[in-house]
Amino acid sequence: MQSEGPRVLLVEPFYGGSHKQLIDLLQQNISGCSVFTLPAKKWHWRARTAALHFSQTLPICPSHRVLFSSSVLNLCELVALRPDLAHLKKVLYFHENQLVYPVRKDQERDFQYGYNQVLSCLVSDVVVFNSIFNMDSFLSSISSFMKKIPDHRPKDLDQLIRPKPRVEYKVVSRPEEKLDEAPIGSGEFPSSGNHQEDLHESRTDQRPVSREDPGDQMKPLHIVWPHRWEHDKNPEQFFSTLMKLKEKEVNFNLSVLGETFSEVPGIFSEARLRLDPHILNWGFLSRGAYLQVLLQADVVVSTARHEFFGVAMLEAVHCGCYPLCPKALVYPEIFPAEYLYSTPEQLFKQLQRLCRRPDIVRRHVVKVDTSSYSWTSLKAHYEALLSAGCP
Structure with missing residues (x-):
């Protein structure tokens, strides 16, 4: 007999763009999901502190079986703060990866963000990437990334993680589908700055040409x-x-x-x-x-x-x-x-x-x-x- 209550915890520290689209899609189409999110603002702080927030807000529920989160979350911290979540099947989804995410100068790259993602992979059960390119670029960069540590470097982390990854492409919405009003773009969180509340104007004095005519x-x-x-x-x-x-x-x-x-x-x-x-x-x-x-x-x-x-x-x-x-x-x-x-x-x-x-x-x-x-x-x-x- 199945346990009553939600089976899946969908946890999204950066609930916007394609992160939001994926969470909404899963909630709408897969039964037994319970969603916990933070607004898509100040992603640097979401990556640093979301685990502490969710450790205090996620309910203790015996029916939970799966924890699904994007890699913005430091899953390692969350599981340490909430030992009751350790037995769940932990699925980590990479919309992007911080080991190769571009910065204007390499000196500006904050080691902590990529380090958190590596730790999260180590405690997860399944690591999901949205493309082969994303997966390969992450796995192939772990060793060189860890060389930034001045001494006592961990070894063979990529070998510990390699059995876990799989690729699941993002779902691309069809134009006839009715979706929420949402920011348009690639969907990954921004590399700098906060989202502007003011929206730019659209030119409406001319109309695009229909290819069907x-x-x-x-x-x-x-x-x-x-x-x-x-x-x-x-x-x-x-x-x-x-x-x-x-x-x-x-x-x-x-x-x-x-x-x-x-x-x-x-x-x-x-x-x-x-x-x-x-x-x-x-x-x-x-x-x-x-x-x-x-x-x-x-x-x-x-x-x-x-x-x-x-x-x-x-x-x-x-x-x-x-x-x-x-x-x-x-x-x-x-x-x-x-x-x-x-x-x-x-x-x-x-x-x-x-x-x-x-x-x-x-x-x-x-x-x-x-x-x-x-x-x-x-x-x-x-x-x-x-x-x-x-x-």
């Missing part, structure tokens, strides 16, 4: 950039490419979406002025308006220096956009070679070609099976992950 086949190519406004997304390269297109008198329309934080790279204000005649949408949009732009855009571009999965790119592809991504990071794992570029010059030439022949994009069917990232395809994987059976 055969009479509009030769309207300007509509390029969309749907990422967080931070340096790790490399907006400098993106805007430099578009300014070069403008100098060559190549016509295009532009939507720059995404959420902002307290430190917005200066290139955005410069680009807003220089590219103004081309801009259709600029800044944060509601979920529905965001998906409408994706449905009406032609090409989605990433210039990221870091990407562990790339929800925004896959959402855009699902909406019919032609992707252009760096031949690096997670992208070769998901996108065929024809959508990858190796250098800024290759990106420029690709966009120049497509701007001059937008009909090529509008006839093209992108060779990415987005259905493999749907809840229908991944449901059984997550159900098994949250079952109380053996890892």
Whole structure:
């Protein structure tokens, strides 16, 4: 006879972006879940202190069988503070990893965040990564990361952790699904700053062109950039490419979406002025308006220096956009070679070609099976992950 009460504790110290989307998805679709969260603010402090908070707020419940949390939580501290949780099946989910998360200078990297993630892996039963790239980059960096310790370094930590990892891709929402209003972007927590409460305005004086209208086949190519406004997304390269297109008198329309934080790279204000005649949408949009732009855009571009999965790119592809991504990071794992570029010059030439022949994009069917990232395809994987059976 099954125990009464919730079986699964879903614990999320940074309840925003793709972290929130995953927790909400699991709660809505898997029975027996009980959710405990903290707002998606000040992630540095969430990583440092969330375990102490949850040690005081998680209920003692004999029916609990599984503890699921993102790697923002120091799971090692939580289990030490709450010994009653030690017997649960502990599942740690990596949206990102702090061993290779980009910082402006390596001297700025706080050792503690990556160290906490290594400790959490050691006490977890299952370690889940959202891509092979995320998993491999973490496991291969443990040894070199630990060399930062001046002496008495621990040994073979990667070998202790390697039996535990598995890859479970993120669920990518379909545009027809009704989702909560949420920040748009890659979903990982920001590398700096606090979320701005003020949302940027959207340009509504022009409307994007629908690809479904055969009479509009030769309207300007509509390029969309749907990422967080931070340096790790490399907006400098993106805007430099578009300014070069403008100098060559190549016509295009532009939507720059995404959420902002307290430190917005200066290139955005410069680009807003220089590219103004081309801009259709600029800044944060509601979920529905965001998906409408994706449905009406032609090409989605990433210039990221870091990407562990790339929800925004896959959402855009699902909406019919032609992707252009760096031949690096997670992208070769998901996108065929024809959508990858190796250098800024290759990106420029690709966009120049497509701007001059937008009909090529509008006839093209992108060779990415987005259905493999749907809840229908991944449901059984997550159900098994949250079952109380053996890892």
